[in-house]
Amino acid sequence: xxxxxxxxxxxxxxxxxxxxxxxxxxxxxxxxxxxxxxxxxxxxxxxxxxxxxxxxxxxxxxxxxxxxxxxxxxxxxxxxxxxxxxxxxxxxxxxxxxxxxxxxxxxxxxxxxxxxxxxxxxxxxxxxxxxxxxxxxxxxxxxxxxxxxxxxxxxxxxxxxxxxxxxxxxxxxxxxxxxxxxxxxxxxxxxxxxxxxxxxxxxxxxxxxxxxxxxxxxxxxxxxxxxxxxxxxxxxxxxxxxxxxxxxxxxxxxxxxxxxxxxxxxxxxxxxxxxxxxxxxxxxxxxxxxxxxxxxxxxxxxxxxxxxxxxxxxxxxxxxxxxxxxxxxxxxxxxxxxxxxxxxxxxxxxxxxxxxxxxxxxxxxxxxxxxxxxxxxxxxxxxxxxxxxxxxxxxxxxxxxxxxxxxxxxxxxxxx
Amino acid sequence: xxxxxxxxxxxxxxxxxxxxxxxxxxxxxxxxxxxxxxxxxxxxxxxxxxxxxxxxxxxxxxxxxxxxxxxxxxxxxxxxxxxxxxxxxxxxxxxxxxxxxxxxxxxxxxxxxxxxxxxxxxxxxxxxxxxxxxxxxxxxxxxxxxxxxxxxxxxxxxxxxxxxxxxxxxxxxxxxxxxxxxxxxxxxxxxxxxxxxxxxxxxxxxxxxxxxxxxxxxxxxxxxxxxxxxxxxxxxxxxxxxxxxxxxxxxxxxxxxxxxxxxxxxxxxxxxxxxxxxxxxxxxxxxxxxxxxxxxxxxxxxxxxxxxxxxxxxxxxxxxxxxxxxxxxxxxxxxxxxxxxxxxxxxxxxxxxxxxxxxxxxxxxxxxxxxxxxxxxxxxxxxxxxxxxxxxxxxxxxxxxxxxxxxxxxxxxxxx
Numbered sequence: 001x002x003x004x005x006x007x008x009x010x011x012x013x014x015x016x017x018x019x020x021x022x023x024x025x026x027x028x029x030x031x032x033x034x035x036x037x038x039x040x041x042x043x044x045x046x047x048x049x050x051x052x053x054x055x056x057x058x059x060x061x062x063x064x065x066x067x068x069x070x071x072x073x074x075x076x077x078x079x080x081x082x083x084x085x086x087x088x089x090x091x092x093x094x095x096x097x098x099x100x101x102x103x104x105x106x107x108x109x110x111x112x113x114x115x116x117x118x119x120x121x122x123x124x125x126x127x128x129x130x131x132x133x134x135x136x137x138x139x140x141x142x143x144x145x146x147x148x149x150x151x152x153x154x155x156x157x158x159x160x161x162x163x164x165x166x167x168x169x170x171x172x173x174x175x176x177x178x179x180x181x182x183x184x185x186x187x188x189x190x191x192x193x194x195x196x197x198x199x200x201x202x203x204x205x206x207x208x209x210x211x212x213x214x215x216x217x218x219x220x221x222x223x224x225x226x227x228x229x230x231x232x233x234x235x236x237x238x239x240x241x242x243x244x245x246x247x248x249x250x251x252x253x254x255x256x257x258x259x260x261x262x263x264x265x266x267x268x269x270x271x272x273x274x275x276x277x278x279x280x281x282x283x284x285x286x287x288x289x290x291x292x293x294x295x296x297x298x299x300x301x302x303x304x305x306x307x308x309x310x311x312x313x314x315x316x317x318x319x320x321x322x323x324x325x326x327x328x329x330x331x332x333x334x335x336x337x338x339x340x341x342x343x344x345x346x347x348x349x350x351x352x353x354x355x356x357x358x359x360x361x362x363x364x365x366x367x368x369x370x371x372x373x374x375x376x377x378x379x380x381x382x383x384x385x386x387x388x389x390x391x392x393x394x395x396x397x398x399x400x401x402x403x404x405x406x407x408x409x410x411x412x413x414x415x416x
Numbered sequence: 417x418x419x420x421x422x423x424x425x426x427x428x429x430x431x432x433x434x435x436x437x438x439x440x441x442x443x444x445x446x447x448x449x450x451x452x453x454x455x456x457x458x459x460x461x462x463x464x465x466x467x468x469x470x471x472x473x474x475x476x477x478x479x480x481x482x483x484x485x486x487x488x489x490x491x492x493x494x495x496x497x498x499x500x501x502x503x504x505x506x507x508x509x510x511x512x513x514x515x516x517x518x519x520x521x522x523x524x525x526x527x528x529x530x531x532x533x534x535x536x537x538x539x540x541x542x543x544x545x546x547x548x549x550x551x552x553x554x555x556x557x558x559x560x561x562x563x564x565x566x567x568x569x570x571x572x573x574x575x576x577x578x579x580x581x582x583x584x585x586x587x588x589x590x591x592x593x594x595x596x597x598x599x600x601x602x603x604x605x606x607x608x609x610x611x612x613x614x615x616x617x618x619x620x621x622x623x624x625x626x627x628x629x630x631x632x633x634x635x636x637x638x639x640x641x642x643x644x645x646x647x648x649x650x651x652x653x654x655x656x657x658x659x660x661x662x663x664x665x666x667x668x669x670x671x672x673x674x675x676x677x678x679x680x681x682x683x684x685x686x687x688x689x690x691x692x693x694x695x696x697x698x699x700x701x702x703x704x705x706x707x708x709x710x711x712x713x714x715x716x717x718x719x720x721x722x723x724x725x726x727x728x729x730x731x732x733x734x735x736x737x738x739x740x741x742x743x744x745x746x747x748x749x750x751x752x753x754x755x756x757x758x759x760x761x762x763x764x765x766x767x768x769x770x771x772x773x774x775x776x777x778x779x780x781x782x783x784x785x786x787x788x789x790x791x792x793x794x795x796x797x798x799x800x801x802x803x804x805x806x807x808x809x810x811x812x813x814x815x816x817x818x819x820x821x822x823x824x825x826x827x828x829x830x831x832x
Contacts, residue, residue, distance in 0.1 A: 001715045002500045010501040013452030032770040034777030036429030064480030084418045085426040094794040133759050134780040249763035299417045347665035354448040361450030364550040378510040
């Protein structure tokens with residue numbers, strides 16, 4: 001017997017039914033917002049990911065040389081491949097370009113609950129515009145994706161890396177100090193942040209003020225801190241406008257503003273956001289994104305870009321934890337030929353019903369009635385059709401509704 | 417700028433639209449026959465494939481060691497993984513088990529038209545029964561999959577490896593001779609087969625008779641050749657019954673019978689079949705399968721198995737060559753705010769329509785009317801909605817049908 005590779009999963013038919021339901025729901029939301037689906041290969045040249053994330057990412061991904069000596073990597077995420085595709089093939093398309101995608105991604109990671117070596121991401125990119133309404137629509141869509149699969153217990157957190165960078169400049173924090181500070185901010189280790197700022201020589205009053213920014217903050221606080229910096233004030237005004245549109249046009253009433261969302265300082269350029277599902281515990285982030293720039297790194301023509309990625313597996317886990325009902329797998333009709341001579345006629349009836357779009361199974365093992373009925377139950381058959389010689393002579397069959405137990409003889413043409 | 421890895425493809429939104437259409441159609445057919453979807457990981461332990469196909473397959477696949485020193489391989493096909501999953505997790509499920517799947521597969525192959533290093537397969541496995549009706553349903557389903565995507569120019573070819581093996585026994589062909597002969601039969605090189613049989617010492621009469629078996633043959637010919645072999649006669653009778661059911665119950669009137677279908681002698685055990693789309697030229701096989709045994713190799717409990725795989729990419733290529741129309745991508749409504757103050761109201765109207773299931777896009781670039789209309793056309797917008805202050809005061813908008821050019825003012829509540 002062979003084992004499945006560590007950190008990967010098989011999905012049985014019930015799990016696939018759930019996954020397809022979520023995929024379909026996500027896909028319908030993306031499409032309803034005017035997004036179009038694209039797909040890229042499962043592997044890329046390794047350099048695509050190292051140029052984006054640095055050589056250290058090699059330790060976290062599946063990389064290998066192919067037989068032609070090319071260094072390839074199973075994709076750890078989908079934004080770099082999609083932007084590679086954009087620069088390569090889609091730059092001339094009318095703007096804005098609204099792209100969405102589903103794809104499996106791979107990380108050589110310690111497997112744990114909600115973290116797998118092969119996992120699925122959904123995501124999107126918006127290329128060519130960064131008006132307040134464009135950002136408001138993008139972030140709101142991420143929220144609609146989750147409410148449409150039925151999740152209620154989620155929260156939206158918005159930050160801004162342009163402001164964060166300006167803050168660090170204002171604080172005169174050096175690159176070395178930043179390297180120490182950023183992981184602490186990212187992990188919300190406020191005591192450690194306090195200590196670090198203290199060690200950097202900040203007085204207690206300023207420390208308290210800045211710490212509060214990394215937790216939840218308000219536009220008033222931001223205006224107060226950045227009161228003399230025009231670039232910052234423009235960005236705060238823009239964020240405020242985006243929040244206002246999200247509330248007025250998209251009914252998103254609770255938006256947590258805090259500057260503690262770090263993500264990637266090199267990669268993100270402005271607004272960033274995350275959606276969390278607290279039911280998931282430690283691995284609660286189910287969506288993350290914002291305004292970023294990869295086009296210049298990939299030598300394309302400059303254009304504003306934003307987007308987000310959704311943890312598909314975690315979204316399903318969150319639905320299960322919230323006990324959201326998934327549609328059931330069922331069989332519309334299970335057909336049992338009464339004897340061997342009825343098999344051909346039974347198969348014929350099955351095909352007529354299938355062509356009407358019904359899900360139809362049939363006993364293929366020449367079993368006795370009891371065993372065939374037991375199998376029909378295990379397939380969640382809604383109706384069982386018995387095909388016997390007496391009825392067939394009259395072009396009829398016996399049909400039994402499995403829920404009510406009612407049984408009747410009807411003409412073949414009347415089954416639907 | 418980065419290149420896409422050799423032999424792989426990006427799919428733009430038009431291509432994805434086609435792929436999703438075919439996936440959906442295939443999925444609906446599988447489900448209507450009572451099949452259930454499963455999924456396995458993209459990579460497996462290398463040994464899973466070498467034990468099935470021999471070490472020589474390593475030259476044709478992407479294999480690599482992970483950071484834990486495990487020898488892994490990107491799957492070259494899906495039957496071995498699905499049967500690995502079956503033996504591991506599904507053996508106790510009620511029989512028969514009807515499984516279908518879609519998945520990307522990988523071969524380190526010379527890229528050419530219709531052959532890629534990453535390609536998509538659809539397929540299914542039927543586990544637990546091998547009655548004539550079971551095989552007839554399976555093979556017929558493969559045919560229905562193609563007729564339901566609209567392909568007309570296809571042909572079904574059925575062979576039988578049990579009979580082929582009995583024939584080689586009868587001919588007293590040695591293993592060494594077989595090794596020479598099989599590739600010739602597989603490639604339909606009849607002159608070379610004739611020469612080989614001649615070299616093996618067969619007289620001209622027998623050679624002519626056997627050659628005809630490797631081309632199209634008939635049940636009468638089979639009965640004549642195997643007239644004294646009971647095992648062969650039983651198998652011929654069974655095949656005849658299967659053909660008869662396919663014609664009577666599934667309306668499949670043209671079935672080409674020939675023993676030249678070799679596929680894998682070690683792996684397949686009985687009936688084998690292929691579907692060809694001649695429009696594709698050299699790479700015309702779009703489906704192949706039959707009765708096989710992997711369970712014993714994977715140390716599971718013996719159970720009859722059959723199944724088939726479909727070349728997803730070639731199926732789409734065949735549709736394009738037959739000029740089968742695919743559904744169009746279109747946008748139900750494109751909304752243009754007349755001025756900046758109309759943006760919020762426009763986004764609100766967009767959301768109302770999206771919640772009704774409509775595909776709605778909106779100008780996110782604050783463009784002039786001409787440019788916005790040009791973009792709407794490029795998105796195949798069926799209607800354009802103009803949101804302006806005068807109409808909004810009366811809770812109305814202007815709507816323009818892009819096909820007819822008709823334009824009217826209607827109440828917001830009347831858009832649908």
